[in-house]
Amino acid sequence: MRNFVIRRLLQMVVLWLFISALIYLILNLVPGGPFDLLRVSNPRITAAHIARLNALLGLDKPLWQRYFIWLGKMLQGDWSNSWTVSVGRPVDWLIMNRLPYTLLLMGSSLFIAIGLSLPIGVYSAVKQYSWADYLVTALSFFGMSMPTFWFGIMMIILFAVILHWFPAAGGVSSPGMPGSIVDVIARFFTLGRAHPEIAGQEVVIFLDGLKHLIMPATVLSLFNLASFSRYVRSSMLEVLRQDYMRTARAKGVVERLVILKHGLRNALIPVITVIALAIPVLFTGAIVTESIFSWPGMGRLFIDGLSQVDWPLVQGILVISAFLVIFSNLFADILYAVVDPRIQYG
Amino acid sequence: MAAVAPSITWEEELALPTESLSQWGLAWRRLRKHKLAMVGMVVLAFFVLISILAPVLAPYEFDAIDLDAMFSFPSQAHWFGTDQLGRDILTRVMYAGRISLSVALIATVLSSLVGVVIGAIAGYAGGWVDTILMRFTDIMLTLPVLPLLMIASKSLREMMALQKIFGQALSVVVIIIVVVLFGWMTVARLVYSSVLSLREREFMEASRALGASGWRLIFSHLVPNSLAPIIVATTLDFGAIVVYEATLSFLGFGIMPPTPSWGNMLTDVQRFMFRNPWLAFYPGMCIFLTVLAINFIGDGLRDALDPRLKI
Numbered sequence: 070m071r072n073f074v075i076r077r078l079l080q081m082v083v084l085w086l087f088i089s090a091l092i093y094l095i096l097n098l099v100p101g102g103p104f105d106l107l108r109v110s111n112p113r114i115t116a117a118h119i120a121r122l123n124a125l126l127g128l129d130k131p132l133w134q135r136y137f138i139w140l141g142k143m144l145q146g147d148w149s150n151s152w153t154v155s156v157g158r159p160v161d162w163l164i165m166n167r168l169p170y171t172l173l174l175m176g177s178s179l180f181i182a183i184g185l186s187l188p189i190g191v192y193s194a195v196k197q198y199s200w201a202d203y204l205v206t207a208l209s210f211f212g213m214s215m216p217t218f219w220f221g222i223m224m225i226i227l228f229a230v231i232l233h234w235f236p237a238a239g240g241v242s243s244p245g246m247p248g249s250i251v252d253v254i255a256r257f258f259t260l261g262r263a264h265p266e267i268a269g270q271e272v273v274i275f276l277d278g279l280k281h282l283i284m285p286a287t288v289l290s291l292f293n294l295a296s297f298s299r300y301v302r303s304s305m306l307e308v309l310r311q312d313y314m315r316t317a318r319a320k321g322v323v324e325r326l327v328i329l330k331h332g333l334r335n336a337l338i339p340v341i342t343v344i345a346l347a348i349p350v351l352f353t354g355a356i357v358t359e360s361i362f363s364w365p366g367m368g369r370l371f372i373d374g375l376s377q378v379d380w381p382l383v384q385g386i387l388v389i390s391a392f393l394v395i396f397s398n399l400f401a402d403i404l405y406a407v408v409d410p411r412i413q414y415g
Numbered sequence: 416m417a418a419v420a421p422s423i424t425w426e427e428e429l430a431l432p433t434e435s436l437s438q439w440g441l442a443w444r445r446l447r448k449h450k451l452a453m454v455g456m457v458v459l460a461f462f463v464l465i466s467i468l469a470p471v472l473a474p475y476e477f478d479a480i481d482l483d484a485m486f487s488f489p490s491q492a493h494w495f496g497t498d499q500l501g502r503d504i505l506t507r508v509m510y511a512g513r514i515s516l517s518v519a520l521i522a523t524v525l526s527s528l529v530g531v532v533i534g535a536i537a538g539y540a541g542g543w544v545d546t547i548l549m550r551f552t553d554i555m556l557t558l559p560v561l562p563l564l565m566i567a568s569k570s571l572r573e574m575m576a577l578q579k580i581f582g583q584a585l586s587v588v589v590i591i592i593v594v595v596l597f598g599w600m601t602v603a604r605l606v607y608s609s610v611l612s613l614r615e616r617e618f619m620e621a622s623r624a625l626g627a628s629g630w631r632l633i634f635s636h637l638v639p640n641s642l643a644p645i646i647v648a649t650t651l652d653f654g655a656i657v658v659y660e661a662t663l664s665f666l667g668f669g670i671m672p673p674t675p676s677w678g679n680m681l682t683d684v685q686r687f688m689f690r691n692p693w694l695a696f697y698p699g700m701c702i703f704l705t706v707l708a709i710n711f712i713g714d715g716l717r718d719a720l721d722p723r724l725k726i
Contacts, residue, residue, distance in 0.1 A: 084554060084557075087554065088554070088558065092566070095563075095566050095567060095570055096566060096570070098570050099569060099570035099573050100573050100574060100575065210707060210710055210711070210714075211707065213710060214654065214703060214706040214707035214709075214710050215703055215706075216658045216661055216662060216699065216702050216703065216706070217662070218661075218662055218665050218666075218681070219661075219681065219695070219699030219702060219703065222681065222684060222685060222688070222695045222699065223695065223696075223699065225685070225688065226688050226692045226695060230688055230689060230692060231692070349557060349558060349559040349560070350559075352559040352561075352562070353559050353560060353561035353562070356561055356562060356666075357561070357662055357665075357666070360666060361685070371562060372565075372666065375565055375566065375569060375668075376569075376667070383566070386562075387562060387566075390559060390562070391558070391559075394557060394558070394559060395557065398557055
């Protein structure tokens with residue numbers, strides 16, 4: 070097991086290096102640079118000026134050299150500065166301000182998806198071919214065919230524009246809130262040391278954040294909810310047919326325990342992989358969802374960076390996302406080995 | 416030993432229909448019994464037909480501006496209402512369907528071809544070719560696709576050489592290229608595993624003994640025999656690609672105006688949703704119904720072609 074983890078960690082590093090090189094290469098193939106706008110808005114600027122500015126950012130060196138300089142600096146914690154989105158600000162600072170929001174959004178949406186799909190999947194498997202089962206199947210088709218961004222827009226129109234139940238956009242009700250839900254969570258986990266300025270207002274801020282979070286998290290969870298339910302259902306159907314289920318019933322185990330303890334626990338093994346593979350999908354969905362709901366996360370920062378040619382920022386975000394995706398895959402593999410003792414790793 | 420009485424006489428047996436069905440005939444028969452798949456086919460055919468006939472059927476021109484009728488709600492004159500420039504939504508949805516469906520179709524076919532070639536070569540060649548190609552496929556499968564699509568689409572679109580060749584159509588060409596670049600992996604994986612299991616079968620040995628070349632073995636024996644899963648995966652990919660195109664176009668990284676697509680019709684919708692919430696409804700509904708229809712067809716095809724596959 071330890072050897073397996075070490076080998077996977079090494080693979081992870083190689084994979085991460087490969088991805089970072091790929092990203093760097095694609096981005097820097099794009100013609101144009103951080104001074105395009107400057108050139109357009111200042112007719113008197115000369116090629117010599119641009120060359121000097123480029124040299125300042127190290128853009129005069131060949132591509133492969135630049136990649137290694139960037140990589141080396143990043144590994145030492147210097148993620149270089151933003152070019153255009155927030156000129157001169159360190160990229161890691163920008164990302165770290167936004168990352169908690171993205172993780173919160175992804176986490177809550179995964180929570181919704183798993184929390185609902187387990188009972189739904191188990192129920193429709195146990196009651197196979199009942200009307201509830203058909204309903205679940207139909208709904209999961211709807212969920213998997215629904216384009217996230219359109220679903221988000223329709224939710225906003227229904228619940229924000231027409232019904233006024235939830236706010237249409239943003240992460241906090243401004244003005245009036247001294248902090249955000251992320252600050253409250255940070256305060257909770259540091260036992261009240263972080264963000265002393267919001268002391269006493271935690272509950273108000275938290276509920277306000279929740280009100281903003283609920284729509285984007287629901288929208289983001291739809292696809293996964295639909296596909297997880299299908300997987301749980303079919304995996305459960307597979308397990309229900311096994312001999313050990315009959316044995317358990319024959320021993321006189323209560324039906325509820327047969328389903329949950331003997332059935333569900335075994336049915337979950339393949340589902341874990343599906344959940345791990347959903348993490349990249351979640352990142353994709355987070356970009357779309359954040360841009361529709363103006364959720365102050367990494368996805369919106371990414372779109373801003375991409376449309377404003379802010380390569381250090383875009384690289385930083387992608388490198389972080391790639392890391393999280395690879396890490397969640399590794400985590401799933403390890404979890405897989407833990408829950409299924411039959412799997413041997415050499 | 417008592418003679419077993421034949422259940423039918425030989426005259427009767429001769430009169431029985433003896434026409435045999437091919438594998439595809441059987442599959443078609445199974446597919447026809449799949450109600451949802453048939454509904455999906457009708458819906459998809461409807462959308463395709465409407466798109467093809469758009470110039471004939473559309474009540475207006477797709478870019479005709481009518482400032483006297485901005486933001487009209489659905490009415491007799493404009494069944495689906497009009498947008499911020501008074502353009503008829505019904506007309507635009509039809510023309511957008513042409514673009515969205517044909518782009519998705521071309522991208523799907525091309526990415527499947529790439530997947531088939533990569534999967535077949537990796538599975539047939541084995542050794543280090545296999546290792547490199549399939550490792551690469553696995554890596555691509557773990558990446559979050561959308562950000563990469565956005566980057567690739569942005570970088571390709573800014574390339575001067577491409578701009579000169581394709582002009583206005585550049586955004587359409589670019590989206591096809593990027594979807595193909597990042598969309599071949601599922602098919603490649605399927606073909607790979609199918610080729611691995613077929614490679615050592617007797618019929619392969621027979622044709623190898625007859626002196627068939629590697630390419631011939633791959634493309635006239637291995638690929639046709641793994642066609643069933645390829646068709647299912649390609650159908651489901653088609654649905655996913657419709658959504659990817661729409662999402663990219665919505666975010667401004669796909670098909671650019673003035674060319675209408677279901678995705679880019681929704682781009683500005685959030686700015687106007689207080690004026691006319693209907694703007695968002697119809698293009699999105701088209702995407703949703705198309706993808707739903709495709710997924711139904713895919714589900715039916717899976718049941719019809721490969722009864723062993725699940726989910």
